[in-house]
Amino acid sequence: MLFHVEMEVRIPHDLPTERADALKQAERVRAMELQRTGAWRHLWRVAGRYANVSIFDVSGAQELHDILSSLPLFPFMEIRVTPLCRHPSSIHDDDR
Numbered sequence: 001m002l003f004h005v006e007m008e009v010r011i012p013h014d015l016p017t018e019r020a021d022a023l024k025q026a027e028r029v030r031a032m033e034l035q036r037t038g039a040w041r042h043l044w045r046v047a048g049r050y051a052n053v054s055i056f057d058v059s060g061a062q063e064l065h066d067i068l069s070s071l072p073l074f075p076f077m078e079i080r081v082t083p084l085c086r087h088p089s090s091i092h093d094d095d096r
């Protein structure tokens, strides 16, 4: 099942820089792992914002929740999830 996920990152200004950098690095490692498994299918930076737009390909809402809530930056992100289904005019076989 595909989900459009928008993540807005809001790291508090009083979080020590070393802690913020460690969280960003851990997030990066986890995001790359999940992209390799295919669960995190697309990852795009939103131009001009500390935010991303992503497409997840997971079994359902519970798996998505488990993934998102275990991300290192989860406590500092506002996340919006939109479930997707196939568009009848799509020419892409992997849109499902």
Ligand SMILES: O=C(O)CC1=CCC(=O)O1
Binding pocket: 007, 009, 027, 028, 029, 031, 050, 051, 052, 073
């Ligand atoms: O920088 C972001 O948008 C937050 C994030 C998600 C995956 C990653 O590597 O960073």
